[in-house]
Structures are given as structure tokens and as C-alpha cells.
Amino acid sequence: MSLLTPAADVSVRPAVPGDEHVVAGIQLRAWRTAHADVLGDGVLDALDPSAFAAQWERAITAPPGPGYRVLVACAGPAVVGFASVAPVPAADPGEAPAGVVLALEVDPSAQRAGHGSRLLAAVVDLLRADGADQVQTWVMDGDDARVRFLAGAGLGPDGLTRRLATGPGPDEEAHVVAEHRWYAAI
16 A cells, blocks of 8 residues: 655645746736726737736746745646735835735636635735735726625725726727725735
């Protein structure tokens, strides 16, 4: 009788070089699923997978400073999701810093299996270890699934809104989307 070495079926780990193409693919598939109505086919079709992969490679191999991290969620050996996080300096020297989740996506085929929750928990653990007392993120209008996920995790909107130009719309006018900031004390 042989003994098997226990191994996790699901996990979260730091992203490593080589993960960038999978991360870019997950991001593009997730955006096509979650943001098609808001961004439109024209914007989504204009996204360049190789440019996304190059940006993720830089984020993984040469982050701009301490506290910038990319994590991946795995189902067995397969990468099925990712999160990136950055520090938010304290407004006053006596206050604790915060952290912002820049991206958190799970491949549409792997959603509703706990990967997003594991990624968010890992991000919060890292932020706490860095001394942060708050986590923030931005939610695009129309992303009802993300709103439900964040609300279920204890985050809520703080009233701040930003507008982002995503490129030309169908009439060649600037296509602008609104995002709302969500946060929680950690």
C-alpha cells in the first residue's frame, strides 16, 4: 500500500513569470462576460491580448514598488483566477494605509467555486500584514455579480464615483463608463 502525499485541490499563490498569458486570457473572458452590455462589442473587440499579457508580465516581474502584488487562484495545477493589489498611502502620517484591489477576476468557467473568495481573503491577509486597515476596489456600473460578491464579503459603496473613457463608442464619441468605489475596514 502506498501513501499519497496530501495536496490542495484549490489554492492561491503569488503569480510567477509564465502566468501572464493565462491571467490576460482570464481577464478578457471575464470582461466579455461581465461587461459586454456596458463596454460594448466595439471596445471589447479592440482589446489586444498580447498587450494585456505584456502588462501582466511587468506587474508580475517588475512591480512598481512594495505592496504591489499579483496572486493567482488555482484548481489543481490550473490557474483559474487572479487578483492584483496596490498600497494606498495614508492621508496623514499617523493613520494606517489602505490597499486597493486593482483587479479580481475568475474565469467564467470556474466561477461560483470559491476562487474569488479565496483571492479576496488572501489579498486582505497581505494588506493586514502590510499594516493596512482598509481594502478598497472599484465596481463598474452594471456589474451586478461583482456587487453581490463584494456585498457578501462585507464591502460597501462609499459614495465616490469616477468616470473613465474606454474609447470611441458606436457614434465615434467617447465611450465613458462610471465606476463606484467600495470599501471595508479590515
